[in-house]
Amino acid sequence: MILELLGGNLAHGLLLGGVYGLATMGLSLIFGVINVVNVGHGQFIMVGAFVAQTMFTALGLSPLIAIPAAFVIGMALGFFFFYTVIRRLVEAPELTTLLATFAIGILLEEIAKLIFGADFRGYNWGLGKIELAITTIPLSKIYAFVGSIVIALFLYLWFSKTRLGTAVRAVIEDSEGARVCGVNVDWIYALSFAIGIGLTVMSGVLLTMFIPVGINPYMGGTYTLKAFVIAVLGGLSSPYGAFFAGLIFGLIENGAYVLFAQIPGVAPFSLTVSLAFWMLFFLLLLKPTGLLGK
Amino acid sequence: MLKVENLESGYGSMQVLWQPSIEVKRGAITSLLGPNGVGKSTLLWTILGSVEPWRGSITYEREDVTRLPAHKKVDLGITLVPEGKHLFVEMTVHENLVMGAYRKEALKSMDESLALVYTLFPVLKERAKQKAGSLSGGEQQMVTIARALMTKPTLIMLDEPSQGLAPKLVGEVFATVEKLKAEIGLTILLVEQNAEAALNASDYVYIMHEGTIKAEGTSEKIRKSHEIREAYLGI
Numbered sequence: 001m002i003l004e005l006l007g008g009n010l011a012h013g014l015l016l017g018g019v020y021g022l023a024t025m026g027l028s029l030i031f032g033v034i035n036v037v038n039v040g041h042g043q044f045i046m047v048g049a050f051v052a053q054t055m056f057t058a059l060g061l062s063p064l065i066a067i068p069a070a071f072v073i074g075m076a077l078g079f080f081f082f083y084t085v086i087r088r089l090v091e092a093p094e095l096t097t098l099l100a101t102f103a104i105g106i107l108l109e110e111i112a113k114l115i116f117g118a119d120f121r122g123y124n125w126g127l128g129k130i131e132l133a134i135t136t137i138p139l140s141k142i143y144a145f146v147g148s149i150v151i152a153l154f155l156y157l158w159f160s161k162t163r164l165g166t167a168v169r170a171v172i173e174d175s176e177g178a179r180v181c182g183v184n185v186d187w188i189y190a191l192s193f194a195i196g197i198g199l200t201v202m203s204g205v206l207l208t209m210f211i212p213v214g215i216n217p218y219m220g221g222t223y224t225l226k227a228f229v230i231a232v233l234g235g236l237s238s239p240y241g242a243f244f245a246g247l248i249f250g251l252i253e254n255g256a257y258v259l260f261a262q263i264p265g266v267a268p269f270s271l272t273v274s275l276a277f278w279m280l281f282f283l284l285l286l287k288p289t290g291l292l293g294k
Numbered sequence: 295m296l297k298v299e300n301l302e303s304g305y306g307s308m309q310v311l312w313q314p315s316i317e318v319k320r321g322a323i324t325s326l327l328g329p330n331g332v333g334k335s336t337l338l339w340t341i342l343g344s345v346e347p348w349r350g351s352i353t354y355e356r357e358d359v360t361r362l363p364a365h366k367k368v369d370l371g372i373t374l375v376p377e378g379k380h381l382f383v384e385m386t387v388h389e390n391l392v393m394g395a396y397r398k399e400a401l402k403s404m405d406e407s408l409a410l411v412y413t414l415f416p417v418l419k420e421r422a423k424q425k426a427g428s429l430s431g432g433e434q435q436m437v438t439i440a441r442a443l444m445t446k447p448t449l450i451m452l453d454e455p456s457q458g459l460a461p462k463l464v465g466e467v468f469a470t471v472e473k474l475k476a477e478i479g480l481t482i483l484l485v486e487q488n489a490e491a492a493l494n495a496s497d498y499v500y501i502m503h504e505g506t507i508k509a510e511g512t513s514e515k516i517r518k519s520h521e522i523r524e525a526y527l528g529i
Binding site (some may be wrong): 028163167169170173174176177179180181182183184185186217 | 340363364365368369373374375379380381382383384385386389392393394396397400401441442444445
């Protein structure tokens, strides 16, 4: 019985982990290129969730259409915040960047509240389910997982095969080295930030395909925390590391839930929520370069 | 070819350059000598456009390029071999060289450029698929110079190319620098700590101190001047 439960939860965890991974790639990319820790990361996920929900309920459009739309909206937001705020912070002390991105997060929350109100929202795609031997999985979750993999793969190809993607890798490694090659480093900064935010907003859509309820202006905080843990797990500045770390995190989180539920007198949900903190704590203690880092 | 006049720049509010003026002649090796921390590297980065000039002017081929950003300077044929290499250590040697040909013009002649750098540094051809970080210090310096050549430069600025290398390799680096001038016809602006070797290789020398130029002359003249050697070069 418990094994069956565990198996089912691990299957869900793996699927959710793919979305977690995608949701962290943007954070890692931005940290890798401009060394800015985006504390407002989760709020951009929230924006993506609202994009999906609004397009579905107000316009009747499938979340599959919301995915590219969210990327475009995210890129636009990314360029906007880069040229208004972030550009001045590339060489600023860490505390300044933390405060500024925290402020961007609050700004997004309050704008979302102004437009949508503070109520919890949701939508019902109603795609149906598929029956597996151990569990039943809604089709939308499978779509979300496949979507994450396709997007991550696309990003990987862009990084490794294109001239611009290679330039981004060069800037991550050594911005001065890239400059003497004639790379317009300031443009790469702007572009990477915009792509990073685009990926993050897009992942917000995929998350609603997983959990289509509980969409509200203040939902971002938990995702910021999870993304931080996953980013550290993946070695911080590596977007691919982040993706695989996301898979691992999804498995651990969902597996642990089942195990916690076996302990009498314990509330498994709250304990699972605290799990991210514990993982971060032990990871920084034992292997601060990340499980997949060097 | 390149004329720098009364240039001022620095980092934040700290001024580093106090109006140095230099001229680099086509086809010559011009050296910038002086002790550590007098602004030699800052002068190179300001010429490239990575450090913003505050006042003064930079003229290249009779064109005012004072405010041109670094990537536009690379388009004009100016590049820099930075101190401390600044290689992409996680990329292969080949990928590093391809990055050198990043600008559109350089990309067009990438195959020729590759052939040229592999003739200059045959060992790099053998190392092409290895990660740059796995190479020895001397080989890494070759990749840095080769990567700069891939940009198709006419003016190449070298910042302490012999730094941290074994004495035998220092000779090789200077031999390479002279080859760049004699065989490829490049114009070279060289910053060096190793004053003796630099004097031997150069046509014209500037002595930099406290952010400005204190003396200049043909390397012959500098070598003969006891005061200059004693006051600024310690040789």
